[in-house]
Amino acid sequence: MIKMINPTGHLLKERRKELGLTQKQISAMASISEAQYQKFEADTRNLMTASFYIACSVLRALSIDFCDFYDQYGGANIISIDFDIDR
Numbered sequence: 001m002i003k004m005i006n007p008t009g010h011l012l013k014e015r016r017k018e019l020g021l022t023q024k025q026i027s028a029m030a031s032i033s034e035a036q037y038q039k040f041e042a043d044t045r046n047l048m049t050a051s052f053y054i055a056c057s058v059l060r061a062l063s064i065d066f067c068d069f070y071d072q073y074g075g076a077n078i079i080s081i082d083f084d085i086d087r
Contacts, residue, residue, distance in 0.1 A: 008073050009043035015062045016041075029061035030054070048073070 016026055027037040032054060039045035040058060047055050059066050 007043075008047050009041045011073070012047070012058070012062060013041045015064060019062065026058070026061045030057040032057065 016023070021029075023037050023041065024034050027034040030037065036045070036054075037058065040047050040050075047058060050058075056066060059069055
């Protein structure tokens with residue numbers, strides 16, 4: 001099975017905790033729903049594929065520099081391949 005792994009959720013969560021903020025506070029600051037923000041942290045939704053406006057809003061709420069973030073994580077989807085040799 002081929003699976004895409006997106007490491008940005010962990011970064012978002014760690015940064016939010018560093019700031020001492022809740023998911024609800026960050027989502028309000030970014031003008032998105034709390035459920036939508038939770039998906040970014042859980043890596044069930046990729047911030048890289050969100051609209052430019054949403055991505056910028058989330059990064060701004062977390063005081064993360066947009067350019068630095070995309071330089072580091074813009075191509076950060078890692079491919080994980082599991083080989084099932086029992087078939």
